[in-house]
Amino acid sequence: MLNKKQLLAESVLFRGLAPPLLQQVTDLASTKKFHRGESIFFEGDEATGFYMVGQGRVKIYKMSLDGKEQILHIFGAGEPFGEVPVFHGNPFPANAVSLEPSTMLFFPRREFIELINSTPSLALSMLAVLSMRLRRFAAQIESLSLKEVPARLAAHLLYLTEEQNNTSVVTLEIPKGQLASLLGTSPETLSRIFTKMSGEGLIKVSGKKIEILCYDKLLEK
Numbered sequence: 001m002l003n004k005k006q007l008l009a010e011s012v013l014f015r016g017l018a019p020p021l022l023q024q025v026t027d028l029a030s031t032k033k034f035h036r037g038e039s040i041f042f043e044g045d046e047a048t049g050f051y052m053v054g055q056g057r058v059k060i061y062k063m064s065l066d067g068k069e070q071i072l073h074i075f076g077a078g079e080p081f082g083e084v085p086v087f088h089g090n091p092f093p094a095n096a097v098s099l100e101p102s103t104m105l106f107f108p109r110r111e112f113i114e115l116i117n118s119t120p121s122l123a124l125s126m127l128a129v130l131s132m133r134l135r136r137f138a139a140q141i142e143s144l145s146l147k148e149v150p151a152r153l154a155a156h157l158l159y160l161t162e163e164q165n166n167t168s169v170v171t172l173e174i175p176k177g178q179l180a181s182l183l184g185t186s187p188e189t190l191s192r193i194f195t196k197m198s199g200e201g202l203i204k205v206s207g208k209k210i211e212i213l214c215y216d217k218l219l220e221k
Helices: 004-010 019-028 084-088 109-117 120-146 149-163 176-182 187-199 215-219
Strands: 030-034 039-041 049-055 058-063 069-075 095-098 102-108 169-171 203-206 209-212
Touching: 004 019, 004 049, 004 102, 019 102, 019 109, 019 120, 049 084, 049 109, 069 176, 084 109, 102 109, 109 120, 149 169, 149 187, 149 209, 149 215, 176 187, 187 203
Parallel strands: none
Antiparallel strands: 030 102, 039 095, 049 102, 058 069, 058 095, 169 209, 203 209
């Protein structure tokens, strides 16, 4: 069973809150369950609140006019999503779907804004998270617009080493088809690049496990 208070206490958004305030946030959050492949919200939906992943994973994506999917983010336990539209009052700018059976915490917009207005420390925590998201978006845009696909993959693998505690062996938490969408390429092209990097001795691929054999050369990609 999901322990809401513990999850919030360990999340990047609410870590360090004083116990009384943490309890207020806990009481505000409601639990919602989603099946694998179930939509959480669609682009253009009214942003009546935001979410945090309790258990499972969520894909944030947009669809082009010709039906091509571009993945923007994959979020896991403890990560909030859909929070930006809540503050400026606009609809959700992208789609969200559960990648596996998942449990979400939902924070209603009006009540959460009232809490922020009375709690400057909570507003500062939100600002820090939004600033971090902005940096990630900027890096993703730079990667997609300025880098070739091998450099995008190298950057993603290096990002995973940091996210997974600077280990030399990282785990791909999404299928390679979805990773291709995240990197703005096709599954076939991504497969060829994995094969080429393996042949160059940069990485060793074992299913979802990727061993980084030459960190410095990946940095040069």
